Ligand SMILES: Nc1nc2c(c(=O)[nH]1)N[C@H]1C(S)=C(S)[C@@H](COP(=O)(O)OP(=O)(O)OC[C@H]3O[C@@H](n4cnc5c(=O)[nH]c(N)nc54)[C@H](O)[C@@H]3O)O[C@H]1N2
Ligand SMILES: Nc1nc2c(c(=O)[nH]1)N[C@H]1C(S)=C(S)[C@@H](COP(=O)(O)OP(=O)(O)OC[C@H]3O[C@@H](n4cnc5c(=O)[nH]c(N)nc54)[C@H](O)[C@@H]3O)O[C@H]1N2
């Protein structure tokens with residue numbers, strides 16, 4: 051039996067990876083693995099920010115366990131956290147730097163890798179201009195590394211064509227917060243999730259992707275109402291009191307509609323609106339277009355439900371809205387985020403216990419790059435456009451102001467377009483794997499072929515590393531030190547438990563040593579030896595800013611189990627929530643803004659050729675492009691390949707059952723060999739496929755369609771066709787939708803007038 055279980059779990063007893071407690075070998079293995087020491091650290095996967103201990107035996111990481119004293123997770127971890135130490139020893143780690151010679155990647159010394167790269171970067175920049183070099187980074191380095199990288203790229207290499215995978219992820223939340231409140235920065239805390247009376251979870255599948263937040267969600271469960279708004283019956287929706295099966299990407303209409311009802315019923319907070327906001331009058335004019343009948347039509351929801359939701363949110367004492375990619379990853383992401391903020395400020399549900407418009411972050415340090423990464427802002431939430439901000443920062447670090455760019459350069463997708471046009475010639479990719487994660491893969495791959503030089507800095511032989519000209523072999527989590535900021539602005543300490551594997555180096559050391567080859571180390575990093583030196587500069591340059599670290603030290607962070615910024619003389623222990631009574635909003639006048647934005651239908655709606663809407667996302671076992679989780683047997687064996695969720699009605703039409711294989715096609719490409727899962731979790735006409743797998747690369751299908759403000763891709767809605775062996779012609783369009791499309795095409799679509807029915811509710 052145990053042998054069988056081992057076989058099923060892919061257990062290799064020789065590697066002493068797993069043993070079951072009733073296994074006779076268990077005692078022996080447990081003893082052999084018993085750590086010599088435990089190193090306190092923080093999980094390096096997602097933005098929840100769980101505290102943990104890494105067990106080390108003979109210089110190898112052998113265990114991970116939750117820190118019972120850490121306020122985020124109180125000893126618990128999700129499956130990825132629990133197996134995190136195994137990630138370090140995957141066979142796909144990059145162990146030494148490499149250069150492509152005669153078409154093959156060969157090991158070289160660090161000196162050669164740095165020397166070659168520096169020479170190439172310089173040649174390209176001299177010949178084509180500074181901006182011909184672009185850099186794409188990540189949300190997964192340590193804050194000290196982000197800060198070093200940002201300084202090096204913006205001030206040293208002097209290219210502002212610098213962005214990160216966070217533009218695929220959190221950019222809409224960032225820009226939405228900026229529009230509404232004058233600055234980035236999630237105002238809430240996990241404590242608010244625990245204490246709220248009502249929680250709206252919109253476009254977020256916490257149960258799979260932020261599992262430990264679910265502990266906070268479940269606190270005081272019987273006294274709270276949970277509403278999950280998602281076109282798909284996600285695992286999280288199964289925890290809800292009210293599940294709201296919204297039509298894909300109609301959230302902005304829903305939120306405007308809820309605002310209308312709250313206004314109509316007088317459920318708003320007049321004093322808060324008067325004292326702390328701007329733009330109310332215009333906003334009230336705007337929402338007149340979102341009467342319940344119209345909104346019911348757009349969203350597919352019943353008007354009674356709309357009234358119920360508006361009432362719940364506005365009239366409960368403590369109401370919180372949290373969201374993630376179902377909102378951000380949309381061509382209307384930024385405005386939808388602001389629409390969430392509108393609801394919070396019209397009801398005064400911000401800056402108070404249990405209240406917040408709360409963007410949950412994705413990667414372990416998506417926040418750190420927002421604070422000090424120098425991509426979309428000058429470190430410390432300063433603006434490129436503001437001369438005052440530029441001067442202040444230049445003075446603080448002692449460099450001439452003219453080194454600081456006066457505007458942000460190209461965003462991620464604009465960088466790819468500029469490569470395609472031949473304008474950008476060299477690309478340095480740090481800690482991200484576009485060859486799986488970026489939309490419209492065929493276009494991306496075409497563009498990358500035009501580069502003169504591709505440098506990839508990765509801890510694993512990612513798909514992108516495999517096509518690189520130069521590889522910088524990076525150390526990863528557990529092998530290096532610094533801080534991560536989690537979703538609730540909590541700065542946590544991550545520590546080094548073991549030495550970098552092989553000849554790999556921490557990203558911090560890579561950046562500092564590379565800067566020497568440009569003669570820039572003294573200008574940018576004078577006296578810096580270790581991450582702590584960067585942290586000390588961060589404390590100094592953030593003093594007085596919203597993301598104030600001045601009151602933090604490494605030691606204090608560890609002692610308190612993380613510290614939520616701002617942390618300074620006023621908030622020596624950190625600050626639980628932003629924008630309370632004594633904290634003005636960050637616009638010049640201290641007030642929040644109502645943002646009047648209109649919902650728009652899909653740019654690429656379903657059609658006769660592509661009658662099904664594809665939704666993409668995640669599963670609990672895997673992290674993104676699987677470089678970290680693909681070789682951890684206990685995770686990978688549970689989800690070894692991509693599947694497609696299909697509604698029983700559509701499955702019947704296609705003549706497919708569970709475990710059959712189908713092909714998906716979009717105007718941009720096709721994905722074959724997807725395993726069918728027939729399920730009511732998706733509605734008819736909609737399918738869901740995880741995006742993790744390079745073997746069934748779903749981003750071949752997704753569009754080059756981006757939010758105009760944030761630049762975030764519209765990953766969640768793609769019109770596709772499904773074909774199966776039995777049904778090679780694929781599905782036909784639902785009659786009702788087909789009818790509507792024809793009407794619209796013929797210009798006969800009538801604007802529906804709203805009905806009065808909802809007002810009875
Ligand atoms: N296991 C695991 N955990 C992770 C990650 C991982 O790769 N694996 N990645 C981390 C990162 S970087 C991120 S960004 C987060 C992402 O965490 P989530 O945002 O929770 O992840 P997704 O699965 O991409 O999408 C969330 C939900 O949006 C819904 N959705 C799709 N379209 C719409 C729509 O039009 N409206 C609404 N309201 N909802 C919609 C989807 O059905 C899905 O349930 O997870 C983090 N945690
Ligand atoms: N269709 C679709 N596509 C999506 C999404 C979706 O929902 N649907 N979600 C998007 C989102 S939210 C995100 S965040 C992106 C994520 O997309 P990516 O950023 O491409 O995904 P990761 O696999 O996390 O890539 C991180 C890379 O860094 C490497 N790495 C790990 N640790 C270190 C380290 O310490 N140093 C260095 N230098 N490298 C390291 C890993 O091996 C890996 O290659 O995907 C996006 N793509």
Ligand code: SF4
Pocket residue numbers: 093094095096097098099100123126127128129130131132259260261262263
């Ligand atoms: S919830 Fe996130 S931070 Fe916590 S253990 Fe899991 S992956 Fe790590």
Ligand SMILES: [Mo]
Pocket residue numbers: 218219220412413
């Ligand atoms: Mo993300």
